[in-house]
Amino acid sequence: MAERRLELISGLLLLQAGLLAGCGVLPTTGEVTPQTPSEDYRTVATEHRDRVMNPATASLLEQGRALRRAGRPDQAAVTLERALRIDPNEPEIWLELAELRYAAADWPEAEQFARRARSLAPADSPVRSNAVALIADALDRQGRQLEAERLREQGV
Amino acid sequence: MPSKRPRKRRPTRKRHAARKRRRGRKRGPARARRGGWLRRHPWWSLAAAGLVLFAAYLLFLNWQITSRFEGRRWDLPARVYSRPLELYAGLDLRPADLELELRRLGYRVVAGPPDRPGTYRRRGRVFELITREFRFWDERQPPVPVALSFGPGGIASLTVPPGRPPVVRLDPLLVGSIFPSHGEDRLVVAPAQVPSLLRDGLVVVEDRRFYEHAGVDPRSLARAAWTNLRAGEVAQGGSTLTQQLVKNYFLDNRRTLTRKLREALMAFILEWHYDKADILNAYVNEIYLGQDGQRAIHGFGLASQFHFSRPLAELELHELALLIALVRGPAWYDPLRHPERARARRDLVLTLMEEGGVINGAAAGSARRRDLDTWDRAAAGASYYPAYLALVRRELASQYRSQDLSREGLRIFTALDPLAQASAERRLAEGLDELDRRRDAAPLAGAVVVTAPRSGDVLALVGDRRAGYEGFNRALEARRPVGSLIKPVVYLAALESGRYTLASRIDDAPIRVPLPNGTVWEPGNFSEETSGQVTLLRALAESLNLATVRLGLDVGVGAVTELLARLGFDDTPEPLPSLLLGAVEMTPLTVARVYGTLANDGFRVPLKAVRSVVNAEGVPLTRFPIEISQAADPADVYQLNQGLVTAMQRGTGRSAELPFAVAGKTGTSDDFRDSWFAGFSGDRLAVVWIGHDDFSPTGLSGSSGALPIWSRIMRDTARQSFGPPRPARLVPQRVDYYSGAGVGRGCDSGVELALPAGAEPVRRGGCTGRAGIAERTLEWLNDVLN
Numbered sequence: 029m030a031e032r033r034l035e036l037i038s039g040l041l042l043l044q045a046g047l048l049a050g051c052g053v054l055p056t057t058g059e060v061t062p063q064t065p066s067e068d069y070r071t072v073a074t075e076h077r078d079r080v081m082n083p084a085t086a087s088l089l090e091q092g093r094a095l096r097r098a099g100r101p102d103q104a105a106v107t108l109e110r111a112l113r114i115d116p117n118e119p120e121i122w123l124e125l126a127e128l129r130y131a132a133a134d135w136p137e138a139e140q141f142a143r144r145a146r147s148l149a150p151a152d153s154p155v156r157s158n159a160v161a162l163i164a165d166a167l168d169r170q171g172r173q174l175e176a177e178r179l180r181e182q183g184v
Numbered sequence: 185m186p187s188k189r190p191r192k193r194r195p196t197r198k199r200h201a202a203r204k205r206r207r208g209r210k211r212g213p214a215r216a217r218r219g220g221w222l223r224r225h226p227w228w229s230l231a232a233a234g235l236v237l238f239a240a241y242l243l244f245l246n247w248q249i250t251s252r253f254e255g256r257r258w259d260l261p262a263r264v265y266s267r268p269l270e271l272y273a274g275l276d277l278r279p280a281d282l283e284l285e286l287r288r289l290g291y292r293v294v295a296g297p298p299d300r301p302g303t304y305r306r307r308g309r310v311f312e313l314i315t316r317e318f319r320f321w322d323e324r325q326p327p328v329p330v331a332l333s334f335g336p337g338g339i340a341s342l343t344v345p346p347g348r349p350p351v352v353r354l355d356p357l358l359v360g361s362i363f364p365s366h367g368e369d370r371l372v373v374a375p376a377q378v379p380s381l382l383r384d385g386l387v388v389v390e391d392r393r394f395y396e397h398a399g400v401d402p403r404s405l406a407r408a409a410w411t412n413l414r415a416g417e418v419a420q421g422g423s424t425l426t427q428q429l430v431k432n433y434f435l436d437n438r439r440t441l442t443r444k445l446r447e448a449l450m451a452f453i454l455e456w457h458y459d460k461a462d463i464l465n466a467y468v469n470e471i472y473l474g475q476d477g478q479r480a481i482h483g484f485g486l487a488s489q490f491h492f493s494r495p496l497a498e499l500e501l502h503e504l505a506l507l508i509a510l511v512r513g514p515a516w517y518d519p520l521r522h523p524e525r526a527r528a529r530r531d532l533v534l535t536l537m538e539e540g541g542v543i544n545g546a547a548a549g550s551a552r553r554r555d556l557d558t559w560d561r562a563a564a565g566a567s568y569y570p571a572y573l574a575l576v577r578r579e580l581a582s583q584y585r586s587q588d589l590s591r592e593g594l595r596i597f598t599a600l601d602p603l604a605q606a607s608a609e610r611r612l613a614e615g616l617d618e619l620d621r622r623r624d625a626a627p628l629a630g631a632v633v634v635t636a637p638r639s640g641d642v643l644a645l646v647g648d649r650r651a652g653y654e655g656f657n658r659a660l661e662a663r664r665p666v667g668s669l670i671k672p673v674v675y676l677a678a679l680e681s682g683r684y685t686l687a688s689r690i691d692d693a694p695i696r697v698p699l700p701n702g703t704v705w706e707p708g709n710f711s712e713e714t715s716g717q718v719t720l721l722r723a724l725a726e727s728l729n730l731a732t733v734r735l736g737l738d739v740g741v742g743a744v745t746e747l748l749a750r751l752g753f754d755d756t757p758e759p760l761p762s763l764l765l766g767a768v769e770m771t772p773l774t775v776a777r778v779y780g781t782l783a784n785d786g787f788r789v790p791l792k793a794v795r796s797v798v799n800a801e802g803v804p805l806t807r808f809p810i811e812i813s814q815a816a817d818p819a820d821v822y823q824l825n826q827g828l829v830t831a832m833q834r835g836t837g838r839s840a841e842l843p844f845a846v847a848g849k850t851g852t853s854d855d856f857r858d859s860w861f862a863g864f865s866g867d868r869l870a871v872v873w874i875g876h877d878d879f880s881p882t883g884l885s886g887s888s889g890a891l892p893i894w895s896r897i898m899r900d901t902a903r904q905s906f907g908p909p910r911p912a913r914l915v916p917q918r919v920d921y922y923s924g925a926g927v928g929r930g931c932d933s934g935v936e937l938a939l940p941a942g943a944e945p946v947r948r949g950g951c952t953g954r955a956g957i958a959e960r961t962l963e964w965l966n967d968v969l970n
Contacts, residue, residue, distance in 0.1 A: 082272065082273075083274075084270070102804075105807075109639070110270065113636065114270060116638030140787075147787070148908075
């Protein structure tokens with residue numbers, strides 16, 4: 029009903045519509061130009077793959093790892109969370125936090141952090157496969173061997 | 185006294201009998217004896233009784249004053265800090281924002297290169313600064329000299345001394361304290377942190393003979409009395425610093441003789457027990473120096489933060505002199521309200537300091553030429569955040585008793601972002617003013633929550649349009665119907681069922697829902713029109729009620745409430761069909777929690793204001809780490825979020841017009857009682873609520889009320905486009921927005937959607953390009969006409 033009415037009006041309004049579309053007032057559809065937000069949204073997968081870690085993030089991540097190795101897990105966690113607040117989409121930080129939880133024998137948390145790392149990691153990246161391996165290990169530790177096996181077989 | 189006075193020389197037997205009669209009044213005869221003595225020496229006995237009473241009184245005073253001085257020392261309110269601003273190359277920050285942060289931290293502008301902590305120099309886009317030393321939860325960061333330059337995208341380069349990591353924390357801003365209900369707030373300073381100029385200045389201005397007298401100074405009392413007698417009024421106080429301290433302890437401003445006497449006695453007692461240095465240090469921390477709403481500013485440590493936003497040890501002579509000037513009348517000499525008066529008094533203090541030999545003439549002269557230099561609290565936004573502090577208190581309530589918070593001097597590190605908070609406060613106030621001007625009704629109320637969804641940090645919280653107002657905190661307390669904000673949950677439940685994709689079709693046609701109570705529920709669309717067969721994408725983007733109800737009933741209201749709980753709603757609403765259109769109440773903070781799970785691709789990250797707590801000595805006590813748990817499949821949430829991005833591009837949120845991709849949803853409750861907007865970019869999430877406290881209609885929809893405010897806050901605070909990586913099991917396809925059919929690149933109404941790999945879009949319907957144009961034109965006309 030409404031659609032039919034719209035079709036009727038459409039003829040009358042076609043001219044204005046054309047003019048207005050030219051002025052860019054109407055929401056754009058069809059061929060998207062690089063400036064439109066939708067383009068940002070869609071190209072992110074590739075953008076993500078090409079991203080370079082910020083030196084600040086890289087430095088804090090390294091610092092966090094060193095602290096973990098030095099047996100100072102609390103300090104390591106604080107440092108990694110600083111890194112995370114600077115670059116919350118960096119899967120390596122989430123993975124490192126997962127490692128930290130794993131080292132503290134907190135398997136469910138380790139699993140969750142590793143899952144987050146996996147969700148942010150680009151396909152076929154080493155971070156992703158490391159995350160999957162860690163999820164599987166954490167599942168094993170929780171007595172969920174079946175899920176762990178299945179995950180290792182799928183490998184993603 | 186006994187009613188019958190015993191007669192003298194009573195026969196022994198009779199006396200014995202009398203004693204018997206007065207059993208139970210054993211002291212009778214003793215009193216009688218003393219009564220005899222009393223009668224013989226009335227004055228002596230009166231004096232003795234007086235002496236005993238006075239001694240008791242002295243003991244009482246002694247107990248009162250020493251327990252106050254010794255036992256309590258001070259209740260140390262917990263100090264609450266904002267997040268530290270992390271400086272690094274690549275940080276998307278405007279030079280003006282850095283400068284604002286530095287000013288709020290009380291960093292001093294210097295002409296040459298910065299030479300000590302807490303100073304900076306700006307030359308256009310280049311900043312040089314030396315950070316203050318600060319003890320964070322994890323480490324003590326020494327003062328670091330930093331040079332940084334801004335480019336178009338924020339900080340382009342950052343130089344630190346070799347060996348330091350390329351990321352430096354500024355000291356966090358002191359944003360409030362949790363003081364006891366009596367309102368006394370203070371920041372206690374150790375004797376080493378008190379500049380000697382302040383000590384000496386106080387002595388020459390307030391109590392020249394401080395080091396000589398024993399608590400009370402008869403000479404200055406006499407002088408004051410003489411001056412007052414000549415002036416015919418109380419023009420001068422002869423109180424010593426010790427007396428002033430006593431007076432402050434008991435906060436009694438009545439000028440009665442007995443109070444004066446009590447004060448003097450207590451001053452004597454204080455001087456008897458403690459040395460001058462202890463008393464002066466107590467004075468520096470105790471004295472009342474101003475009022476900020478319900479908060480009473482006590483001590484020079486807090487007054488320094490309050491008036492200059494910097495530590496006491498960093499104050500210069502003219503600033504110290506102003507604080508000394510305030511002692512005489514914090515309200516009368518308030519530098520913000522009475523700058524001239526304050527300046528005159530400050531200059532007098534400088535003169536007295538010069539005459540007293542504390543400073544030389546040159547120093548006094550140059551200090552007199554300085555402006556008051558008080559920190560402009562008004563220009564920098566509120567200096568005190570009651571709404572945010574309420575959340576801090578709530579979070580700590582499970583681990584700390586309220587007296588621990590108001591007494592133990594804890595330091596609480598929070599996620600509060602003063603820049604985001606300032607934006608949220610200003611945008612809400614301005615937005616509501618604007619809306620009020622257009623409507624002829626009672627003033628609107630509003631609330632804002634801004635978070636960093638990935639870490640769960642609550643960055644800003646506004647519970648009232650008046651910033652700094654300590655009242656009904658709507659962000660935490662106002663439980664309001666959410667209207668269409670619920671719809672994403674309905675659609676996610678549908679996507680989770682596996683029976684729908686975003687390109688699936690559903691009928692947007694009138695629906696009658698029989699309810700258990702025998703009535704029939706007949707919802708309608710917002711536009712009062714129906715659209716027939718529509719895609720889920722369109723139904724969500726354009727917030728079509730009938731399609732949503734049909735979809736929700738198909739997947740089951742129970743599935744929706746179950747999902748709502750997973751996403752972070754902590755209540756269990758009744759699974760009634762009306763819930764599908766948002767007949768469920770949430771606070772703005774709860775909405776932020778639920779939408780946070782959507783922003784995090786299905787991972788639930790608990791929202792937190794407090795990051796860590798250390799004790800008064802800086803020893804770590806508690807840390808509140810980032811937590812995360814998967815609540816929904818990232819692929820389902822990714823699909824859903826495409827709908828919320830589309831809503832911002834062509835649906836109910838399109839008027840936001842932000843330069844980066846965002847996902848969001850409007851919410852309007854029945855009869856326009858609530859106007860909501862909730863949405864997120866890649867790095868920020870904001871929720872805005874507008875309504876009336878008495879639930880009367882506002883006449884505003886989500887997009888006409890809350891959306892413009894939301895959009896301005898996002899423009900101020902968000903930097904990253906929303907764009908999560910596409911989950912592997914979704915494949916990008918081009919489908920028609922209206923029919924959901926697979927279409928080619930030539931189709932005008934086609935949109936690119938990532939859909940589950942196995943789910944082939946239907947062929948039926950094809951490209952509806954023309955109808956699309958007509959409809960969009962109609963929408964546009966609607967926009968213009970409205």
